[in-house]
Amino acid sequence: MSAAAVDWARVKADFPVVNGRIDGQPIVYLDSANTSQKPHAVIDAMADFMRHAYAPINRSAYRLAAAATDAYEGARTKVQKFINAPKAHEVVFTKNATESLNLVAHSWGGANLKRGDAVVLTHMEHHANIVPWQMLAASHGIELRWIPLTADGQLDLTNLSTLLDGAKVLSFTAMSNVLGTITPVAALCKAAHDAGAVAIVDACQYVPHNVTDVQAWGADFVTFSSHKMVGPSGIGVMWGREALLDAMPPFLGGGNMIADVRLDGFTCAELPAKFEAGTPPIVEAVGLGAAVEYLSGLGMSNVRQHEMHLTDYALRTLTDRYGDDITIHGPRNVEVRGAVLSFAFRDIHPHDVSQVLDQKNVCVRAGHHCAKPLMRLLGANATARASFYIYNDESDADALADALDGASDIFGL
Amino acid sequence: MPGLEDLYREIILDHYRSPRNRGELPTPPAVHAQGHNPLCGDEITVYLQIDGDTITDVKVGGQGCSISQSSASMMSQAVKGKKVDDVKAVVRKFKSMMSIDDEDPTPIPEVKLGDLEALQGVVKFPVRIKCAVLAWNTLTEALAEAQ
Numbered sequence: 001m002s003a004a005a006v007d008w009a010r011v012k013a014d015f016p017v018v019n020g021r022i023d024g025q026p027i028v029y030l031d032s033a034n035t036s037q038k039p040h041a042v043i044d045a046m047a048d049f050m051r052h053a054y055a056p057i058n059r060s061a062y063r064l065a066a067a068a069t070d071a072y073e074g075a076r077t078k079v080q081k082f083i084n085a086p087k088a089h090e091v092v093f094t095k096n097a098t099e100s101l102n103l104v105a106h107s108w109g110g111a112n113l114k115r116g117d118a119v120v121l122t123h124m125e126h127h128a129n130i131v132p133w134q135m136l137a138a139s140h141g142i143e144l145r146w147i148p149l150t151a152d153g154q155l156d157l158t159n160l161s162t163l164l165d166g167a168k169v170l171s172f173t174a175m176s177n178v179l180g181t182i183t184p185v186a187a188l189c190k191a192a193h194d195a196g197a198v199a200i201v202d203a204c205q206y207v208p209h210n211v212t213d214v215q216a217w218g219a220d221f222v223t224f225s226s227h228k229m230v231g232p233s234g235i236g237v238m239w240g241r242e243a244l245l246d247a248m249p250p251f252l253g254g255g256n257m258i259a260d261v262r263l264d265g266f267t268c269a270e271l272p273a274k275f276e277a278g279t280p281p282i283v284e285a286v287g288l289g290a291a292v293e294y295l296s297g298l299g300m301s302n303v304r305q306h307e308m309h310l311t312d313y314a315l316r317t318l319t320d321r322y323g324d325d326i327t328i329h330g331p332r333n334v335e336v337r338g339a340v341l342s343f344a345f346r347d348i349h350p351h352d353v354s355q356v357l358d359q360k361n362v363c364v365r366a367g368h369h370c371a372k373p374l375m376r377l378l379g380a381n382a383t384a385r386a387s388f389y390i391y392n393d394e395s396d397a398d399a400l401a402d403a404l405d406g407a408s409d410i411f412g413l
Numbered sequence: 414m415p416g417l418e419d420l421y422r423e424i425i426l427d428h429y430r431s432p433r434n435r436g437e438l439p440t441p442p443a444v445h446a447q448g449h450n451p452l453c454g455d456e457i458t459v460y461l462q463i464d465g466d467t468i469t470d471v472k473v474g475g476q477g478c479s480i481s482q483s484s485a486s487m488m489s490q491a492v493k494g495k496k497v498d499d500v501k502a503v504v505r506k507f508k509s510m511m512s513i514d515d516e517d518p519t520p521i522p523e524v525k526l527g528d529l530e531a532l533q534g535v536v537k538f539p540v541r542i543k544c545a546v547l548a549w550n551t552l553t554e555a556l557a558e559a560q
């Protein structure tokens with residue numbers, strides 16, 4: 001099956017919000033890098049589960065609870081297959097990618113890093129892959145090093161071996177949420193391993209849009225969020241190699257994560273329960289499982305092709321129409337970028353751009369996108385960002401281009 | 414949805430294009446405070462020169478959207494040369510126009526807002542209220558700094 005074989009109009013029809021209206025006008029949802037919309041398949045799976053099958057997991061002997069446990073664990077297996085993880089119990093459910101990254105930094109990093117150890121990050125990281133390491137820098141005295149960027153917003157790997165020299169960790173994004181840049185994940189994981197460092201991949205923007213194969217990457221830890229991949233909010237994933245996870249201390253303590261608790265201490269449960277303290281997001285896991293099935297049904301290589309086409313179309317449409325009046329950050333080559341377009345439009349502040357677009361129901365994000373170090377590099381306090389997904393088509397890029405005209409009118413530029 | 418003309422009044426765009434009282438004042442003798450809007454990254458610094466009970470000079474630095482910048486510009490005009498107590502009354506009146514409650518049980522003072530009334534339309538766009546009050550909250554902090 002190729003992208004042409006997918007009926008993208010029917011895909012769009014699956015998403016109620018995208019087909020909704022505000023003030024009688026259609027909604028043009030271009031904020032999927034922030035959070036994605038949900039298809040009926042996910043909404044119904046969660047509602048059906050709550051209506052007919054909801055029960056606790058892992059704790060009770062009755063059949064209803066056993067079936068709920070199967071549903072929860074079934075979601076784990078679906079995620080395992082989706083990212084080609086070797087083992088289901090290496091897939092840990094968290095609250096979101098942020099918690100996943102904190103788990104890795106605090107549990108693995110807290111146990112394995114000591115004063116003076118270096119952790120290498122990049123200038124295009126989301127705060128979720130910066131602040132946990134800065135917290136470790138404060139508590140453990142680790143050193144942070146940064147991979148810089150090229151002029152067109154790719155990683156500048158010229159001095160990679162120097163940066164990695166003696167480093168214990170390389171933690172980086174597979175795709176920038178601001179620039180759309182897709183990074184050379186497999187090569188970076190290999191470089192990390194050659195230097196004796198652990199490779200952590202923030203795949204929050206990547207997994208929803210691409211075929212993900214954590215084994216082909218050769219990564220050690222991979223983190224992402226359900227809500228950006230047509231699943232519900234409230235659940236995220238942390239995948240890690242079994243040997244690393246086994247050797248790590250638990251992150252949060254409480255119920256479900258223990259094998260035994262005595263007055264003088266506790267022993268941990270086996271994976272994955274060891275990292276899933278307390279009652280997990282049961283309904284959300286069912287929703288994530290449905291989301292993974294939905295995306296698998298489309299085929300992730302088809303999704304990627306569809307988005308490459310759309311990205312190319314949007315880049316051309318906006319630059320043809322506005323020329324030098326629009327600055328779109330990040331690489332031009334759609335082979336190395338996803339469907340995220342951060343832009344500056346004339347001298348109009350992004351907040352005002354987004355306000356004017358909202359008048360036409362065109363939903364874009366304006367702000368720093370939780371990547372302030374990168375924004376400083378771009379020399380902007382904020383950008384407007386349009387991001388596309390499976391339910392978008394060329395007409396949405398056209399609507400964005402048309403709506404931008406309104407900004408020129410008001411600001412008289 | 415209300416029309417954008419309610420938000421982007423001509424006088425607002427004028428203050429945005431040619432902001433009044435831009436710059437800095439030496440501290441001391443002036444006092445200053447910084448405010449930012451984490452949502453959109455807008456940043457504002459307010460400098461006040463206070464002599465006795467009067468704000469004899471005011472300067473505004475920073476960057477941001479049309480609403481935060483024009484509100485800051487209008488604020489600077491409204492407070493320059495005014496007595497601190499009168500300015501505090503204007504702040505309360507302005508914030509009540511922005512439908513922001515304060516804890517003060519005394520009635521909102523009956524002061525004229527003049528040009529500032531152009532910002533009234535912002536209330537119809539609740540997301541932008543934060544932009545409009547940024548300069549005013551920063552002003553309040555600068556006044557506290559002076560005490």
Ligand SMILES: Cc1ncc(COP(=O)(O)O)c(C=O)c1O
Binds near residue numbers: 096177205227
């Ligand atoms: C690249 C990247 N990493 C991490 C995150 C954090 O995801 P969440 O907010 O779901 O924890 C995001 C979300 O914006 C992201 O874009």
